[in-house]
Amino acid sequence: MHLVSETYPSNEKILILADFSDRNWDAIQFAMNYLYKANSEICIVQTWQRPNFGSSMVRDLSPYLQENTENELEGLKRKLLSHYSLSADQIHLLPFEGDLNTFFKSKLYTNKNWQVVMALNEDGYRVYENPKIIEVIDKVGHPLYILSGLQGTKFIADGFVLSNTNIPSQSILKALSNITAQNKILFQVCVNSLKQSQQTIEKSKRIYEDNCRNARLLFLELGTSTGQQEFNDFAKEKGTRVMIFDQNRYRKFSRGLKSYLDTWLVRSKGIIIGNY
Incomplete structure (x- = not known):
């Protein structure tokens, strides 16, 4: 089904x-x-x-x-x-x-x-170390799709999905269905497992499986994690990729001391580097 x-x-x-x-x-x-x-x-x-x-x-x-x-x-x-x-x-x-x-x-x-x-x-380590990108992930609240490494190509090699609820939004599921219908892709899918029964976790995984044709899925159970470390690990690698964040008005990724200092230094000099 x-x-x-x-x-x-x-x-x-x-x-x-x-x-x-x-x-x-x-x-x-x-x-x-x-x-x-x-x-x-x-x-x-x-x-x-x-x-x-x-x-x-x-x-x-x-x-x-x-x-x-x-x-x-x-x-x-x-x-x-x-x-x-x-x-x-x-x-x-x-x-x-x-x-x-x-x-x-x-x-x-x-x-x-x-x-x-x-x-x-940018791609690779420059994605997750960019405080402006982390700020966008925090502030958007709605389904968010971040693309890296495409540079004119429509082919997507692998992807990352973060949803902090047991059942992902219909918008995300429809997008996943469309993406995986056109690309043989490996998706790393972060599944909410905090205080969830194994039956609930397996049901969440089946929802993704039923909506991701032609895809290989690697499930990561989050536990107490916000998903930021999983995102960082994924974003370090280069390639034609899509990173998907389901709607969440309360997501809070840490930009770390280094990023805060970098942001303060840039702003203190009145310099703006890009929009992100």
């Missing part, structure tokens, strides 16, 4: 976290191939920040930064419309002044039903 509900929230939206890189198109292709349903809305957000340091000439760059952000988003919209059968009304561009943390607290993001996709330039 294929345990996927045939109904999904009609107001579900796909959110692409964009930056000024070629990886934006990887995120869009992933969303269209595995998450898109008829009439889904595609929202693309790209943040920009007004310089608040340096000479007045540097601060006066704000209009150009905003214009560049808007132009980048318009280019992605044109490319999306040229490659997929969508109406322009289904695509919403969100140039946002501020950082992603501020965006996640804004009315544009809150109280909506999102599936969130981001694609990274």
Whole structure:
């Protein structure tokens, strides 16, 4: 039996976290191939920040930064419309002044039903050591898909899934079904085992097995773990990979002392490195 509900929230939206890189198109292709349903809305957000340091000439760059952000988003919209059968009304561009943390607290993001996709330039150890990526994992709350190593290819070699509940969301199950139908993939699946009977744990595993065709599944029972160490171990390796985090408004990964010091040093100098 294929345990996927045939109904999904009609107001579900796909959110692409964009930056000024070629990886934006990887995120869009992933969303269209595995998450898109008829009439889904595609929202693309790209943040920009007004310089608040340096000479007045540097601060006066704000209009150009905003214009560049808007132009980048318009280019992605044109490319999306040229490659997929969508109406322009289904695509919403969100140039946002501020950082992603501020965006996640804004009315544009809150109280909506999102599936969130981001694609990274980096892979291997640089993924889990990047405090901005850990911050995104903490703040999103909705189903989150992080891609690394794709660089223009649609093939996914392996994946990681973290859900802190016994039964994963229907959004995640449908995405897994679509991904594994098109890729022979190894998925490491973190299963909630804290204070759960063995019968409940095995039922959770069967749900994944019934929704992951063509996939090899390696189950990791979390116990008291938050899943962060399991994610760190997975993210160290390179390859074409997807990391999936099910909806969880209370997830809290530790960025560690080194990451906090790195973040403080960068911010204290008024420097912003990327959007993540």
